[in-house]
Amino acid sequence: MQNILIELKNITKLCSNSLSINNLSLQILSGEIHSIVGMKGSGKSALVKIIAGIYELETYTGELIINGVTIDKNTKSNLKNIGVVYQDQNLIKDMTILENIFLGNEIKENGIIKWKKQIEMTYNLFEILNINLDPDTKLKSLSLGEQQLVKIIKAITKDPKIIIFDEPTIGLTKIELENLFCLIKKLKEKGITCIYFTKELEEALKISDRVSILKEGKIVFTEINKDLNKETILSLISGRESNRTKNIDLISQQWGITEREKEIIIFLIKGYSNKEISGKLFISINTVKTHIAKIYQKLGINQRIDLINLILDFKE
Structure with a gap:
């Protein structure tokens, strides 16, 4: 020990x-x-x-x-x-x-x-x-x-x-x-x-x-x-899990996030890797990477922690 x-x-x-x-x-x-x-x-x-x-x-x-x-x-x-x-x-x-x-x-x-x-x-x-x-x-x-x-x-x-x-x-x-x-x-x-x-x-x-x-x-x-x-x-x-789903919906509406991209966002903030997301959604890893790049571009962010912070701190 x-x-x-x-x-x-x-x-x-x-x-x-x-x-x-x-x-x-x-x-x-x-x-x-x-x-x-x-x-x-x-x-x-x-x-x-x-x-x-x-x-x-x-x-x-x-x-x-x-x-x-x-x-x-x-x-x-x-x-x-x-x-x-x-x-x-x-x-x-x-x-x-x-x-x-x-x-x-x-x-x-x-x-x-x-x-x-x-x-x-x-x-x-x-x-x-x-x-x-x-x-x-x-x-x-x-x-x-x-x-x-x-x-x-x-x-x-x-x-x-x-x-x-x-x-x-x-x-x-x-x-x-x-x-x-x-x-x-x-x-x-x-x-x-x-x-x-x-x-x-x-x-x-x-x-x-x-x-x-x-x-x-x-x-x-x-x-x-x-x-x-x-x-x-x-x-x-985060300590603010209850606001997460609502904020994802609001952000998706405001920035034109598609339903597929929203699914990927949910997996990203849960800590899933690209490979795990690929398996969950039955799409290729390259497709996952492409979706993530589009999400980050739409939201003006660079990495997963920025996505988490955006969702947690988002206000209507």
Whole structure:
């Protein structure tokens, strides 16, 4: 049985005089990939900062426990074992990969930077994680996906036992996304616990051992990935299932959505894959893709989460 590595008990945090985190409790198991899924405004950013120790202890109430030790002013050093890959983390474009990795965390002896040790550590990590990059390459010549890899290596150099990923896939191509997931799985194999924050349910289902749903500052659901029901999760995320059918009808009327397209919308918001929709409607996968493209074009959206948000937030 896996040990509880991180435990949050009855955490409450105010931001701008409103509850950002509301009496939240959560357990993260040692060595797992645990996704926390929530829409914009659900409290993801605040929760990242609480777990990572960015927020001062006196700015929130409740208990944060790391490896059995309650974090207070005397034990806050335990948070040094946590690395964070921030969504908006600024790297220096005109500096090399190597310089960015160790910026602010240089290996020094007697005040002198030990470049040879830094280079050796970088190549060693690249080899272990199967990363094919030249440490002397300027960051500005890298793709977004490659820059994300640099952020992860930067976090790993501090030898963390836990790494938090704060919506790391924004702007990545499909291939870069797959490469990122492979790297996260390798980190798990090395015993690093990964906490993955996202608003994309499909990503969570692809990468996680367990998934938690964050809504209005509370964890409303946690389950092992293999036991999850997509429709249940989407309903929990939205919390407004009763308005769904009515809003789909109204949106269909307003934007000229056909009956077939409406059927596909219903399956999409229930979390069905293109292959599953194809089987349900007895049409080809290419036909499903064509219908989805037309739906998104009519509604002026780009992805499934936009469709869900549109339906949930639609007002007559």
